[in-house]
Amino acid sequence: xxxxxxxxxxCQGTKKAIRYFKERRILFQFINLAEKGMSRGELHKIAAVxxxxxxxxREGKEYTRRDLGxxxxxxxxxxxxxxxxxxxxxxxxxxxxxVGYMPDAWKEWGEDKKNQR
Numbered sequence: 001x002x003x004x005x006x007x008x009x010x011c012q013g014t015k016k017a018i019r020y021f022k023e024r025r026i027l028f029q030f031i032n033l034a035e036k037g038m039s040r041g042e043l044h045k046i047a048a049v050x051x052x053x054x055x056x057x058r059e060g061k062e063y064t065r066r067d068l069g070x071x072x073x074x075x076x077x078x079x080x081x082x083x084x085x086x087x088x089x090x091x092x093x094x095x096x097x098x099v100g101y102m103p104d105a106w107k108e109w110g111e112d113k114k115n116q117r
Contacts, residue, residue, distance in 0.1 A: 003028035006038065007088035013101040014089040020103050026110070037083035043076065046090060049097040052076055057087040 003021060005028050007014025021028045031038075038046070047055060052075050057063055062084040079085055091098045091106065098105045 002093060004031060004092045005029070006031045006033055006086065006090040006092070008032060008034045008084070010034070011088045016101050017089040017091055020106065024110075033083035033086055033088065037080065038086075040080060043080060045095075046092060046097050047076070049095065050099050052079075054099055055079060055087060055090070056085050060085065060087070 003026060005014065005017050005021070007017065007030070009015070009032060018028075018030060043055075056075050056079060058069065062082065063069065066082075066085075068078065068085075087099050089099075089101065091102070093106075093109050096105075096109055
């Protein structure tokens with residue numbers, strides 16, 4: 001599996017996702033959204049699977065701090081310009097994507113890979 005985890009080190013869900021893959025000795029690439037945002041291409045690919053509205057954390061500190069609940073805004077532009085608005089962790093394996101801590105889905109990804117052999 002080629003796993004990417006997008007998140008922040010302050011996010012409990014991201015920490016749990018990292019621990020999940022480490023415990024199973026599954027290699028992954030961690031992208032710290034506090035340091036580096038997502039490229040437009042990555043954002044479009046992920047949004048095509050999950051829907052752009054499922055990627056923004058409307059209950060997060062950054063969303064509240066910026067008063068986005070009261071403003072008309074373009075979700076894609078806001079996410080691209082401020083990666084701390086993402087709901088995390090975002091875990092991707094090829095075309096498969098999850099948003100949030102979803103170990104049952106990740107387990108299925110591993111089983112799918114075994115069945116393809």
